[in-house]
Amino acid sequence: MEFLLRRRAAAATEQMDRPDCDDRLLDNTYRQFGLINRVLSGWRRIYAKELRPIAPPQSRPLTILDVGCGGGDLAVLLSRWAARDGKPMHITGIDPDPRAARFARQRAVASGVDFREAHSSDLVREGTRFDVVISNHVLHHLAPDELRQLLVDSETLAGTKSLHNDLIRSPAAFALFSVAALPFRQSFIREDGLTSIRRSYKPGELSAVAPPGWSVERSSAFHQVLTWHHD
Helix, strand or coil, X not given: CCCCCCCCCCCCCCXXXXXXXXXXXXXXXXXXXXXXXXXXXXXHHHHHHHHHHHCCCCCCCEEEEEECCCXXXXXXXHHHHHHHCCCCEEEEEEECXXXXXXXXXXXXXXXXXXXXXXXXXXXHHHCCXXXXXXXXXXXXXXXXXXXXXXXXXXXXXXXXXXXXXXECCCHHHHHHHHHHCCCCCCCCHHHHHHHHHHHCCCHHHHHHHCCCCEEEEECCCCEEEEEEECC
């Protein structure tokens, strides 16, 4: 196991990223992400530490851009937490994959959430700005030039901070997820989740590829957040 995870499997491809993957399994994967992200991704802690405290007065909502939003479950989850706390937020989820954008737009309507098929650079060209830019489990999908571009775009789009949450590659994460994902059937959750762990960075590796001004903060045993704060 240690040998398998010694180096990033940067060339590996997740099934859901293939243009010819099974549409039914892909939709099931987007549906099951809701539970995976609620239980395992650590966003409740990130929300409480990084987002809830900076929500502005009731006069306007905190604006958040969710890059690579997939099926849109995180945007909806954050919106619900914010509503319960009386912290108005408007969350825009974008994904360049038309299949993800289609699934997200077909979700039940959530107050203060909208979805677009778009790349972060599209919004830069439009001159759009947000208080916060976030992503979840996106970094490990990106080639080096794509990662650099995302971080450049994030600095341009975010007025306050940017938070990119991702997995940490480790034998423990691989072994535990291998077992925990067994109940998720008729989807790509287990296979792609294990591939994601193999493709993910260790904290030192992510720090090494991040540009100046960005820092890696370990948010849990199996997650790290690549963070940038506006000066």
